[in-house]
Amino acid sequence: MENLTPPTKLVQIEPLRKASSIHTASTENQLNPKPVTDIQLPPIPSDGWVYAMKTYALSRKLLGFLYTTHSYGATRRWLMATFLPDKILYRWKPYQRGGCNRCGSCCKIVFKCPFYYEDGKTTACMVYTTKHAVPPCVTFPVDPQDLREVQREVAPAPCPFYFEGAPEHPTTWGAIKAELRAEWRKRKSKLKEAFDF
């Protein structure tokens, strides 16, 4: 006869977990930012207005070369965010900790960015989650040197980002050289295969 005694202990079935990210939640949000909901941002008047404001910001940055070291740090960040492949640009992201508290201090270094908005309670960037997002702002901090530069500029206000650990190639130049070497090895082995030497 079949034994109908109920099991004395129920088995807890674990829900399937998503593969855990190598980034913190804050860094995930930075890499895939969601629009802010705690502030009513003014509408962007037009694409032309955005380009005019970007031109104004660029001219202020260029003028800054005459009197502030921040222009050099900002240019370094812009060059990296614009030209580096993601593999090199984002190599510090798995080690990034802390996060942005939207204090707005870095949007007011030397001059107030025309896309910066505050309502008395909090702050936000008008273009951060739009097609007009400014790459160096979205990728900040690229590496410890980049972070140190902004933290020095906004001090004594704290910018709570920090890094824990370091990637295999901490310096940008080291990472570029490693990528070039890897690419060369790949091509060499393909040539060897093709010509059987």
Ligand code: SF4
């Ligand atoms: S200074 Fe740091 S915390 Fe403040 S808005 Fe800029 S990135 Fe965010």
Ligand code: SF4
């Ligand atoms: S995050 Fe936005 S408001 Fe701040 S500096 Fe960058 S573009 Fe300007």
